[in-house]
Amino acid sequence: MASKETEIINTxxxxxYRFTKQRQAVLxxxxxxxxNHLSTxxxxxxxxxxxxxxGLATVYRTVQLFEKIGLVQHISLDDGRMRYQMADPxxxxxxxxxxxxxxxxxxxxxxxxxxxxxxxxxxxxxFTVTNHRLTVFGICKNCSNH
Numbered sequence: 001m002a003s004k005e006t007e008i009i010n011t012x013x014x015x016x017y018r019f020t021k022q023r024q025a026v027l028x029x030x031x032x033x034x035x036n037h038l039s040t041x042x043x044x045x046x047x048x049x050x051x052x053x054x055g056l057a058t059v060y061r062t063v064q065l066f067e068k069i070g071l072v073q074h075i076s077l078d079d080g081r082m083r084y085q086m087a088d089p090x091x092x093x094x095x096x097x098x099x100x101x102x103x104x105x106x107x108x109x110x111x112x113x114x115x116x117x118x119x120x121x122x123x124x125x126x127f128t129v130t131n132h133r134l135t136v137f138g139i140c141k142n143c144s145n146h
Contacts, residue, residue, distance in 0.1 A: 008027065008071060011069055011070075011071065012069065015069050017065065017069075021051070022047070022051060022054055022058055022059075022062065023062050023065075023066075025047045025050050025051055025054070026043060026047055026059055026062045026063065026066070027066065027071065029043050029046040029047055030043060030063075030066075030072055030084055030085070030086055031086055033046070034085060034086055035108070037075060037077065037083040037084070037085055037097075037106055038083060038084060039081040039082065039083050039084075040056070040059060040060050040063055040081075040082065040084070041056070041081075043059055043063065043084065044056045044059040044060075047059055063084055066084075067084070070087055071086070071087055072084045072085065072086055072087055073085060073086075073087045073094060075094070075097065075133065076133075076135075077097065077099055077106060077135065078099070078135065078137075079104075094131060094132070094133050095108050095109060095110050096108075096109040096111075096113065096133075096134040096135070096136065097109065097134070097135045097136070098135075098136050098137075098138065098140070099135060099136070099137050099138075100138065100139055100140035100142075100143055101137050101138065101139060102139055102140070102143040103140060103142065103143050105140050105142070107140065113134075114129075114132055114134065118132075
């Protein structure tokens with residue numbers, strides 16, 4: 001994490017921002033909960049355990065800043081809340097999500113299954129896809145077995 005943290009500090013400093021303890025705490029919570037896709041309120045609850053004096057507005061602004069500089073990205077899982085996850089600079093596109101309609105489990109899908117569609121859209125419409133978000137709803141393996 002040391003080299004990753006140095007990279008993050010450099011990214012912040014390049015943008016004219018400091019890497020404060022509060023920003024570090026927010027980043028740690030998001031990073032440690034990669035599979036959970038936390039909302040701002042959930043991030044706040046976790047950060048508050050370590051920094052009881054922190055305010056929700058500080059967490060909200062920090063998450064917005066991290067999204068602006070590309071450290072995190074938001075996702076919508078159709079539950080009325082914006083959720084956040086670490087951005088992966090190696091990913092060509094955001095990864096996809098499978099959501100179980102029974103238990104609410106969110107499963108990340110790393111494979112880019114839309115390359116053929118992207119090529120088709122480019123050839124037929126001259127439109128270059130730079131990103132896409134795909135959320136698929138259904139029933140997970142555990143719920144199917146009940």
